[in-house]
Amino acid sequence: MARVGDELTSGAELQELPAEEVPEVIDVVAAGAPPELVAQTLGGYLRAWGRRIRGGDSGALPVIFALAVIAVAFEVWTGGLFFSPGNLVNLFEASLVFMTLGMAEIFVLLLGEIDLSAGYVLAVGAGIAGLLVQKPGADLPWWLAVVIALLCTAVTGGLWGTLVARLHLPSFVVTLAGLLIMWGVMLVILGNAGAISISSPILTNQHVLYEFVNGEVPPLAGWIALAVLAAVFGTAVWTRDMGRRRRGLVAPPPGVTLVKIAIAVLAGVAVVAICNVNRGAVTAVVEGVPWVVPIVLAVLFLWMMLLQRTRFGRYVYAIGGNPDAARRAGVSLVRVRTWCFVLAGLTAGFAGIVYLSWQGGTSTNVNGGEYVLYGVAAAVIGGTSLFGGRGKVSQAVLGGLVIGAIYNGLYLQGVQVQWQLIATGGVLLAAVLIDTLSRRGALTGSVTRM
């Protein structure tokens, strides 16, 4: 902390204390503990990182590693089908529902609660939005249909949240009831038709919704957008980290910042490059990044800002970590908890829109019970704790990709659905196991003794 003391405005206070006090303190504190997070060089940072991983605090590493292993295994097993651009885009589109449902679950998982209704909330959201753009029928503008669907799903979330937060009912039971209720509601609103389609190319409102997932950004526009995004992201991260370093705050060394930016940009380049390969059949050209990618990214960014950079987000984590501490700090537990359920409902509704667009319609066959479990699994595989207080929205994206990759790979191999279920269950168990073991390691390993 001497590092910081140099520029303290209140440094004078240190000198006001009796001089003989200071050596005594140093006796006590074994003053040399190296600040691992304030390592000044790339090498020092890597060594500290290694220590942290050995201590069990591994962050996103296990899930990225798992994803790589799964991908390589399937690539070998399927004889090169897995990594074909067409398949990768398919895989990504199929993972979208898992990812977005995982994002929805993270809001409640962070509190240590759960939302079992999200799968059928998705189905209801898809049903409402789909019905509202039918012709003959309501034929509302597509954006209005989306807004109404999202409002409805947010309200259902608010209902569960109110019951959980105000009446202290267990969220497991409330949202289990919610699962059944929303299942029924889905059957009511889709009951007459049984299935609705939005894939008509001539009805504009249906077509716009359909194009979310099935339409592409023109390749050139994709590259330009990526360049702009990369420039903005790179500059923002660089100036933030360098500014913090200059002001003596905790920040990674410049090398690490550069590596971070480079990895993000390379990932973006890879996505755009893969999507821009023509993956169409012989007759049609299909190329470009699906519109849903920037849309999901925007939602991801929004929720990341909300959870990491606002008071509300801080309180969500605080309640998940220690509700008593949050209450004593003046946080309104009722309000924060209720809003988390609202946001979960809203995001599940968004997942419904994605589902509707991906499938080109919806039907009474949507298995919301299965989807919600995959949503929870996506969050947990990504590294979110079921016990509250630990997790990030971005982890749902990685976890959703893992589930999507398993499904896709086994499907390519012609493995039947029962084995897909068993494999996904195994990965979920492994994720929980890694999480629990690493936490145990983190608790015992990195405690600094004085």
Add this chain to the structure above:
Amino acid sequence: MSTPSPGPASPAPAPVPARPGQGAAADGAALLRLRGIEKHFGPVQALHGVDLDLPAGKVTALCGDNGAGKSVLTKTIAGIHQPDHGEIVWEGRRVHIRTPRDAALLGIETVYQDLALADNLDIVQNMFLGREKLNRRLLDEDAMERLAVETLASLHVTTVRSIRQPVASLSGGQRQAVAVAKAVMWNSKLVMLDEPTAALGVAQTRMVLDLVKRLKEHGLAVMVISHNLNDVFEVADRIAVLHLGHKVAEGPIESFDREIVVDYMTSGRSTRQVAEVGAAGRPPAEPAGGVRDGQSRG
């Protein structure tokens, strides 16, 4: 208790203010004076007309056996309980502390035994929990981190590896230090510590006791609730003993020794004299005297 409500104290965060010289003159006008505090819960009388002075720049130890009323008294000062009778005088003015928020506005902070830290948040996030600084509606992490560093440095808490590590990875003593730093960051004038060294090892106890002394040097009034007489005699300037809801003794540390305190804690009185040599002219411990009167209320 018809009194003006607590005057506004500046809630703005600031590093611990050093107020040299304030400690010496404290005995005359204590920062906080309790007079005749009574509190009952249903038929159970928890506090019987308790008087207590907490001067600035001094550490006052509050001792007593289980059920003596230590936590009720602490919670009364902290605004969690309302006294049934009696008055609280803060900086010479009668005040009414109705909520913990009122207490915080006056500059009274309490560090409870469970510390009220969120394990998953880092040190900065914990220190500012509920009072985050904002910059255009977003959290101002830079400002919060800088203030947290300043506060910890002014308390000489230098053992933590990084101020951005989660509290779960800290030792017991470090956690206590973070909780104390959190309490003193807001221009607080009185800090009450509930069993700060319970469950701590030797070295960590040492660190926390040093921290308590440093609070005193910064001119704060400190009240330490403790069973551990070693700690009490190490840091306290004054001792007050509660026994079954009565304050049975209060005075400077010199007028007590261990046996006397134990006598007061267990039986409510002591016939011993301070045994130490060279302590000529020291006053004997004040007997409880007047506080026993008027305890039966209807």
